[in-house]
Amino acid sequence: MKNLSIGFNIVLAAAIGVLFYLHFSSSKKTTPAATGATKDVPGGNFKIAYFEIDSLENQFEHYKEIREALQLKEQASARQLNEMKNTFAQKYQEVQxxxxxxxxxxxxxxQQELQQLDRTFQSKEQMLNNEMQDESMRKLQDVQKKIKDFLEEYNRDKGYAFILSNQSNLLYYKDKAYDITEDVIKGLNAKYKKAK
Structure with missing residues (x-):
């Protein structure tokens, strides 16, 4: 689960960099927002908004489904590895x-048979760990893309220079007037329900 959050945070950090680049490398476009989001924030020349990543992880339906699916897969892998460990332990005790x-x-x-079982276990464990990491990264990138796409739509008429998540060590101060977490969660869940 910790790897899932770390991966998600890495992907979000990359998206922030992309948004930063896109903002300063292209001309400003203004089109009506397709989301109907309603958050009004204080005006000014340079606006930054943020959203609470923890709230998003706990309330975005698509993310919750992915997290549950990954947990189920992780549990299945653990059961499979435990069965292999038990088989090894039984054979070892029998030899003893x-x-x-x-x-x-x-x-x-x-002894050769036991060594082969141990090698098989280790390669299976490595394979399952690699599969889990690959699938986690793919699914987190999908969530990241959905968030990024939504934020691009959301920001069409908002005029924020940056929209950040409140990842640890990223924001040292935040004014609640710029908190768009609720809008982001509502908008993402609405888009997800339509896509389903």
Whole structure:
């Protein structure tokens, strides 16, 4: 779960950089917003808004579904690895119990079998971990893209120079007047329900 949050934070940081680049490299476009968001913030020449990433993670339906699916997959992988560990432990105990009655060749054969089971377990564990990381990253990138696309639509008539998440160590001060978390969650959930 910690890897999931770290991955999500990395993807969001990358999106912030892209938004920063896009804002300063293209001319300002003004078109009516398609989302119907209603948050009014104080005026000024340079506006920055933020959203609470924790609230988004807990209330964006698509993100919650992804998190639950990844948790189920992680649990299935853990069960599979535990079964392999139990098989190894049973074989090891069997060898320990019968070692006195075995010939040197039989004992060597059983030890090779145990080593092979251990190697199989380690490669399976590595494969499952890699699959989990790949799937987590793909799904988090999908969530990141949905957030980025929504924020581009949301900002068409808002005029924010930046929209940031409140990731740890990113914001040292925040004025609640610029908090657009509720709008972001409502808009993302509405788009997600339409897409479903």
């Amino acid at each position: 119990r019968n070692a006195q009655n075995m010939t040197q060749a039989e004992l060597a054969s059983k």
